[in-house]
Amino acid sequence: MISVVIGQVRRLADAAEGGRAGVEDVLLWAVLPYVAIAVFVLGHYWRYRYDKFGWTTRSSQLHENRLLRIGSPLFHFGVLIVLLGHVGGLLVPNAWTEAAGISEHAYHVAAVTLGTAAGLCTLTGLAILIYRRRTVGPVFSATTRNDKLMYAVLTLVVVLGLAATVAANLAGGGYDYRETVSPWFRSVFLLRPDPDLMADVPILFRLHALSAMLLLGIWPFTRLVHMLTAPIGYLTRPYIVYRSRDARLGARAPRRGWERIP
């Protein structure tokens, strides 16, 4: 394990000397992603272990419904489509879509149109929600500092992402992130991070990726955790849940020597 890490570090150090990427590039694009992922995973584990009670959406619909009814679905459905778009754009290599007979241009047009629309929905919804949070008294007083930080980072990520897409398409006729950002993203998960790929990426894309890593890092400690417990199981479970009182006995470990014999 340790030797693998050392090997990786050596390889990256060589890359820093030989390739175009500097030390800071290595830190940003080969170290930071793993830090963010580690915090994301371990943070959720910790939160689930120690703060199940705090694991909730912290909904404020009770206080205000008029704005929420528009803003919340707009944001959530928007962000779900954006998420799907990212999965498609980052995880599916060029070769696969081309093999499926989709030309680069067609893919690009579809992705930009759908992505911009979904991004605008997300941003509009987020704007409505933030406006609501600030102006509706009870909702604002139910807002914690943690929430404010989360909203700031979330807005930053969405704005940067949308800005990168719009700017690239307005100014330069489009930027093919599937040649650079996507392979880099996959390289992180293949445990062979290649910071060189990110060296020449436009600044907005790079900032978007960095802010996303920041969001991943704070994610487990905010109300965003509710995403991981999206109730998909509801579609299949029986309507009425029966539970035995005995199930709760695990709450208290028996004293040594008094364990139950199965």
Added chain:
Amino acid sequence: MRVMAQMAMVMNLDKCIGCHTCSVTCKQTWTNRSGTEYVWFNNVETRPGEGYPRRYEDQERWRGGWRLDRRGRLTLRSGGRLRKLLTIFANPRLPSLADYYEPWTYDYAALTDAPLQEHAPVARPRSLVSGEPMKISWSANWDDDLGGSPGLEERDVVLRQVSEKVRLEFEKTFMFYLPRICEHCLNPSCAASCPSGAIYKRTEDGIVLVDQDRCRGWRMCITGCPYKKVYFNHRTGKAEKCTFCFPRVEVGLPTVCAETCVGRLRYIGLMLYDADKVLRAASAPKETDLYEAQLEVFLDPHDPAVVAAAERAGIPPDWIEAARRSPVHALISTYRLALPLHPEYRTLPMVWYIPPLSPVVDAVRDTGEDAEDSGNLFAAIEALRIPVDYLARLFTAGDPAPVDAVLRRLAAMRSYMRDINLGREPDERIPAEVGMTGEQMREMFRLLALAKYDERYVIPPAHAEQAHRLDELATECSLDRDGGPGMGGWGPFGETSGGAAPVAVENFHMLRQRQTADRPAGPSETRGRVNLLNWDGRGRPPGLFPPRRDGAGPGGTASRAGSGAAETEHRS
């Protein structure tokens, strides 16, 4: 036959005087925390009236409970699973805080801090939610005792359903109180609505609970419950509901609302039922059949076949014995006096009500006739369609026959027992008229009028052989577990970290913290304002008392509180 036991309650509405003691003691026990200021697990409504939350019975609007779809299958009125997930980001049928009421407190400090002035200072109301000054316009029992007020016929959902004539005359007729808790239904639609599966029905005693560690605040249960007895804690973001005081019931004590009921109108006991029949009963084609259908779900604990099946299902013998002595079983199945609240919601509720005879008796007495003569009373029940129709809308989905039968039995009992009390020869024709014997009638009278504590509450403690494994039994110190929190307080990451603590431990710590804290429970940012409902008499909430002049300051109080803490620890 799959036998299950259900802890159930019956309330005798004739005895309810609307004193709200049950509501207040329940609130002090369960919902005196911030986030639950507006929550009343137990509330007492004046009927006719809007109820709490307002017009909660209007299922066209709130879509609570179940309905039959076109093919006659049971479905949630608010929509199926997929529809629930698609509307999860903004529940379209969620009552807002205004439908309950905006909780408030008063600027008590203004009363004592105000300088000498011409006019007496006023403690202005302030919202406990936003902290802003507010105009009080509604609360949980705002229409208390206003049974016949003008305009109500438009706002009472049940009254709208009865006939025009009734509506025009209702203000002359009657008023009664309806205490409500969670119904702990056999077919709970709140549990079915919960996307996370956090609401569950306990297999041992049928109590419906919210697992606070699994609730994610999706809010679907609040829509799902047609009685609107699941509430959203707006500070923790979790659903909370009546617990049937399970920590008390587990050790054989009645719920707090029953224990403190001044009129002694509540009965608690076990019902045995056949879980296999629940779905069929809830799917009865006609709404008026639901009462009878639910009666058929219940099992007779005196039947040897039922006892054998119950034993096979693992129900301990003392529980079966308790089911035989259950006053609830007697009132529901033997005497058929109790009726379910709104059976048309198809949840098979398990808190039943003996409908009040008093409106009829009062009406007869007002005419100058003998209100306890059985002939007069029977005739009056027939003539006074108004209360019967209204009660039928509440308890039998609109079918007046069962309500009529109950009122006749109650009226007959009144007449029959009056002869006995006056030393006259009892008239055996009176019980015969309602299909009972004099012996049965005397026993029914005993249960309704004389039953003592141990007859009204037949609650078998959770299995004695499991005593050591239960949360609440203090047969061993609940803190002395290996690697447990010991006496040191909470887990490493604050109040709720470190896994689930037994309720007893939580209560112990909470109580000790509150008793030794210098500041009262509740949001501290609303400085100078005290929520009296949240104040437990300890500490000195700023703004409640004027500052001390003698220089002792809060230190004096602190030292008293300190000695109190020492006592507490000594005792524990």
